[in-house]
Amino acid sequence: MIRPIILHPDPRLKKPCEAVGDITPELRVLAADMLETMYEAPGIGLAAPQVGVLKRVLVMDCAKDGPPEPMVLINPRVTWASEDLSVYDEGCLSIPDQYAEVKRPARVRVEWTDLDGAAQERDFEGLWATCVQHEIDHLDGKLFIDYLGPLKRQMITRKMEKLKRERARSGG
Ligand code: K1U
Ligand code: ZN
Numbered sequence: 001m002i003r004p005i006i007l008h009p010d011p012r013l014k015k016p017c018e019a020v021g022d023i024t025p026e027l028r029v030l031a032a033d034m035l036e037t038m039y040e041a042p043g044i045g046l047a048a049p050q051v052g053v054l055k056r057v058l059v060m061d062c063a064k065d066g067p068p069e070p071m072v073l074i075n076p077r078v079t080w081a082s083e084d085l086s087v088y089d090e091g092c093l094s095i096p097d098q099y100a101e102v103k104r105p106a107r108v109r110v111e112w113t114d115l116d117g118a119a120q121e122r123d124f125e126g127l128w129a130t131c132v133q134h135e136i137d138h139l140d141g142k143l144f145i146d147y148l149g150p151l152k153r154q155m156i157t158r159k160m161e162k163l164k165r166e167r168a169r170s171g172g
Helices: 025-040 126-139 152-168
Strands: 045-047 057-058 071-081 086-090 100-103 108-111 119-125
Touching: 025 045, 025 119, 045 126, 071 126, 086 126, 100 126, 108 126, 119 126, 119 152, 126 152
Parallel strands: none
Antiparallel strands: 045 057, 057 071, 071 108, 086 100, 108 119
């Protein structure tokens, strides 16, 4: 099921999410819904708070060519980050049509739990590294615009408030 994506500004996008305990059937449904919602948007990542669930779950698929590579990360944690940085013109499904350059570690090692409850670890680089850091930020209540200066951040937030008013007036 496709779930509505929450738009900035919204208090649910600013709250740190709570760790997932057991892998329940509800969690599996959430992960499947998040992947469906991400592909439909379309996007390359999605974090649970973006669909109003304040739990530490994210999905992503940054595969460019070839078959899809859907990933579900539960309780993800960056355990190592490279000193070298990379810049990417980031977007966000909660901040549509707004893009800005963000500098982040070029490579990261991430540990997480998969949907079978097994511990996983992987090194990410390129777009995968940018995306997993963007999504983990969502789980900590942080948006890519929080890396920008106050003027640029305020300008984007004002545009989003206007967009939300217009969408509310036209019924969605
Ligand atoms: O978390 C999100 O809001 C999803 C976001 C992830 C992301 C994008 C760029 C850099 C870091 C993280 C998106 O997917 S925005 C849409 C997007 O980037 C895209 C959409 C279609 C094709 C390719 C990219
Ligand atoms: Zn985002």
